[in-house]
Amino acid sequence: MHRNKFRIALLAGISLTLAACASKKEEVAAVQAPPTSARPEAPAAAAPVAPVASTGIPAGSQEDLRNKAGTDTVLFAYDSYELDGEARAVLARHAEWLKANPSVRVTLEGHCDERGTREYNLALGERRANSAKNFLAAQGVAVDRLSTISYGKERPAVAGTDEASFAQNRRAVTMVMGR
Structure with missing residues (x-):
């Protein structure tokens, strides 16, 4: 009988501790830092809001790029980094979009299918x-607005081990990084 009372008391203590921790977390979140100066500060300026196109898509966003250019991705042949006619046409639309959004910076992501070593695919x-970057630069997009990164085979767009899946994973993606 003494053991049962001890267990009940122990469980009650644990429950109270957990409840106190949960309410303490809420209290901490609600507390604001005291002002650092005696002078009242001017209200913060509102962050600039990107104009919204008639489609409801914010101008200069990833979604805007996809909407205006049709896609943010170009595909490559197996074991190749050559831009075919379709890839050049897509990147030409990206260049036009970038010229219309001169404050936007992008990162061009290089991807591969799962075949080959990690090191080989990172290089490819x-x-x-x-x-993709060189094509955009040749179209008049300032190089300082363009950066690159390779993910090799680490971020497939499509799961699968067939040629159709591999073809979708051999790509370069233009990712909007902001203004």
């Missing part, structure tokens, strides 16, 4: 990203 992904 880098060449794919650089092909």
Whole structure:
């Protein structure tokens, strides 16, 4: 009988401790830092809001790029970083979009399918990203607005081990990084 009372008391203590921790967390979140100066500060300026197109899509956003250019992705042939005619046409639309949004910076991501070693695919992904970057620069987009990264085979767009899946994973993606 003494053991049962001890267990009940122990469980009650644990329950109270957990309840106190939960309410303490809420109290901490509600507390604001005291002002650092005696002078009242001017109200913070509102963050600039991107104009919203008639479609409801914020101008200069990833969604805006996809909407205006049709896609944010170009595909490559197996073991290649050469831009075919379709890829050049997509990137030409990206260049026009970037010219219309001069404050936007982008990162060109290079990707590969799962075949090959990690090191080989990282190098191939880098060449794919650089092909896209060089094309955009040749179209008049300032190089300081363009960066590259290779993910190799680490971020497949499509799961699968068939040629259709591999074809979707051999790509360069233009990712909007902000203004």
